[in-house]
Amino acid sequence: MKSIDLKGLVPAPVTPFTRDGAVDHAAIQRLGSWLGSIDGVKGLTVLGHAGEGTFMTPDEQMAVIESFVKSVDGKIPVIAGITLEGTQVAALEAKRAIKAGASAGLVYPSHGWLRFGYQKGAPQDRYRAIHEESGLPLILFQYPDATKATYNLETQLEIAAQPGVFAMKNGVRNMRRWDTEIPVIRRERPELQILTCHDEYLLHTMFDVDGALVGYGSLAPEPLIELIAAGKARDYKAARAIHDRLLPVTRNVYHRGSHMEGTVALKHGLVARGILEHATVRSPLLPLPEGADAEIAAALRSAGLVD
Ligand SMILES: N[C@@H](CC=O)C(=O)O
Numbered sequence: 001m002k003s004i005d006l007k008g009l010v011p012a013p014v015t016p017f018t019r020d021g022a023v024d025h026a027a028i029q030r031l032g033s034w035l036g037s038i039d040g041v042k043g044l045t046v047l048g049h050a051g052e053g054t055f056m057t058p059d060e061q062m063a064v065i066e067s068f069v070k071s072v073d074g075k076i077p078v079i080a081g082i083t084l085e086g087t088q089v090a091a092l093e094a095k096r097a098i099k100a101g102a103s104a105g106l107v108y109p110s111h112g113w114l115r116f117g118y119q120k121g122a123p124q125d126r127y128r129a130i131h132e133e134s135g136l137p138l139i140l141f142q143y144p145d146a147t148k149a150t151y152n153l154e155t156q157l158e159i160a161a162q163p164g165v166f167a168m169k170n171g172v173r174n175m176r177r178w179d180t181e182i183p184v185i186r187r188e189r190p191e192l193q194i195l196t197c198h199d200e201y202l203l204h205t206m207f208d209v210d211g212a213l214v215g216y217g218s219l220a221p222e223p224l225i226e227l228i229a230a231g232k233a234r235d236y237k238a239a240r241a242i243h244d245r246l247l248p249v250t251r252n253v254y255h256r257g258s259h260m261e262g263t264v265a266l267k268h269g270l271v272a273r274g275i276l277e278h279a280t281v282r283s284p285l286l287p288l289p290e291g292a293d294a295e296i297a298a299a300l301r302s303a304g305l306v307d
Pocket of ligand 1 (some may be wrong): 048049050057169197198199214215259
């Protein structure tokens with residue numbers, strides 16, 4: 001398999017909706033073509049959490065993939081979230097993603113594992129079957145340590161060794177595990193591209209990675225590309241300065257409440273940046289409290305991202 005190069009920033013964009021809740025394909029073109037034009041953006045991951053991917057019908061999901069593929073005009077790969085709970089239906093989802101133009105898939109853990117945990121070997125089997133049945137190159141998604149769907153080191157290493165798995169999006173959110181597991185994964189699986197997805201803790205994780213696969217990247221791609229470069233250069237001072245400049249934005253988007261509010265906040269931020277016209281989201285997301293849009297715009301202004 002020819003590996004896809006995601007060593008840089010991979011934004012996970014929001015899915016814009018019209019005011020009456022339909023997928024807004026014109027807004028996807030604006031968002032996708034803007035992100036795709038930025039040097040250092042290596043791909044887009046659509047239908048993720050930030051993309052409200054699981055809130056859409058299969059037909060809508062395919063149309064969203066097609067639209068984002070069109071928006072980047074073949075310049076960068078579009079990766080699709082593969083989220084269905086059963087392995088067989090997830091493999092069919094992966095086939096649909098390929099048909100719609102996706103170059104790779106980000107495979108979510110099976111939803112029930114969050115509550116109940118998983119049988120030994122089941123995550124490996126999920127990745128194996130999805131890849132074998134669809135042929136889609138896959139990204140390993142490491143969930144937070146606080147969930148029962150997190151993969152232990154052995155499971156991560158085994159999935160990473162399987163055919164078709166070329167990258168990892170790691171959001172373990174346990175710095176003891178991050179600091180001890182990432183060096184082992186690096187040593188044992190040197191070909192695996194490691195991408196952080198710790199939107200709210202980017203500074204700590206930035207020195208060990210090939211890049212970042214984050215919703216944050218669709219709002220603030222320019223400073224995040226600088227942050228990735230500073231991390232790779234092991235330049236703590238530069239990374240810290242970018243982190244500090246972005247802190248008001250991070251606080252207003254990702255420290256606002258649960259990670260879910262982050263998606264709504266991203267949309268408000270994109271309104272402030274002139275990319276979206278409004279911040280319509282689908283249930284179960286809810287609008288943010290009155291005044292949140294002004295707070296987010298002010299934070300972006302203080303970070304120099306809005307005039
Ligand atoms: N950044 C979040 C949400 C992404 O899918 C994560 O860590 O999983």
